[in-house]
Amino acid sequence: MRRPFLAGNWKMNKTVPEAVALAKELVQAVANVADRDIVICPTFPCLAPVAEVVRGTNVKLGAQNMYFEDSGAYTGEISADMLISAGVEFVILGHSERREYFGETNQIVNKKLKKALEKGLGPIVCVGEKLVEREAGKAEAVVEDHVRGAFEGITASDALKVTIAYEPVWAIGTGKTATPDDANAMHAFIRTVLGSIYSADVAGKIRIQYGGSANDKNIDDLMKMPDIDGALVGGASLKADSFSRIVKFVS
Ligand code: PEP
Numbered sequence: 001m002r003r004p005f006l007a008g009n010w011k012m013n014k015t016v017p018e019a020v021a022l023a024k025e026l027v028q029a030v031a032n033v034a035d036r037d038i039v040i041c042p043t044f045p046c047l048a049p050v051a052e053v054v055r056g057t058n059v060k061l062g063a064q065n066m067y068f069e070d071s072g073a074y075t076g077e078i079s080a081d082m083l084i085s086a087g088v089e090f091v092i093l094g095h096s097e098r099r100e101y102f103g104e105t106n107q108i109v110n111k112k113l114k115k116a117l118e119k120g121l122g123p124i125v126c127v128g129e130k131l132v133e134r135e136a137g138k139a140e141a142v143v144e145d146h147v148r149g150a151f152e153g154i155t156a157s158d159a160l161k162v163t164i165a166y167e168p169v170w171a172i173g174t175g176k177t178a179t180p181d182d183a184n185a186m187h188a189f190i191r192t193v194l195g196s197i198y199s200a201d202v203a204g205k206i207r208i209q210y211g212g213s214a215n216d217k218n219i220d221d222l223m224k225m226p227d228i229d230g231a232l233v234g235g236a237s238l239k240a241d242s243f244s245r246i247v248k249f250v251s
Helices: 014-029 045-052 079-087 098-102 106-119 131-133 141-152 180-198 201-204 219-223 240-246
Strands: 005-009 039-040 060-065 089-094 122-129 163-166 207-210 229-234
Touching: 005 089, 005 163, 005 207, 005 240, 014 045, 014 141, 014 240, 039 089, 045 060, 045 229, 079 106, 089 106, 089 131, 106 122, 122 141, 131 141, 141 180, 163 180, 180 201, 180 207, 219 229, 229 240
Parallel strands: 005 039, 005 229, 039 060, 060 089, 089 122, 122 163, 163 207, 207 229
Antiparallel strands: none
């Protein structure tokens, strides 16, 4: 049985006071939720102040990115240790916006994943095809390449600590959601790929979130699907009422 995992990716939104206010509202709204993992991922400057808000609650803190080196002359980058010292427990890696705008390759995602695991952060690895790739019938090939690339050299025991977020790029921020059936089919395919890398047992334990215009209206139908274990939510995580409803999905 995989425990549901709902994560909010705040992207480049919210000043420090705004982030603290949203976190406070959310903590109150989901205080009685016990059977699901809840993570919010604010921007770097907001991490430490939001950590103060969520400390001791059922809401955990994630970052949106990190670098794979420990320290040194890497202007503008942030290390795993820095995140941990700010109260972070999870980190999103390989988001499609990082791949698209900041040149992140499978190799970079793999290095970041290894570092996150070495340091004990809970990685959320994003995979997903673009619209042209889906229309060309290459969706599965692209997703398989992302999965195999990210997990290259990762042991089975480490793989179990990873969450995958399947985020079809054409559904992110567009209001177009993959149908629950289409999303579930890709999740099942990802599990097949994981099974061939590791084993059916390991593949059956790794959580796979859906991401791409998930919201308070479609979450119940998405979460009814057997291979969808949660959601990575962008836009709809920026308001406490919509994200708390997502957290409280009914399946
Ligand atoms: C995301 O960026 O991870 C995402 C899923 O965004 P949205 O929910 O806004 O489509």
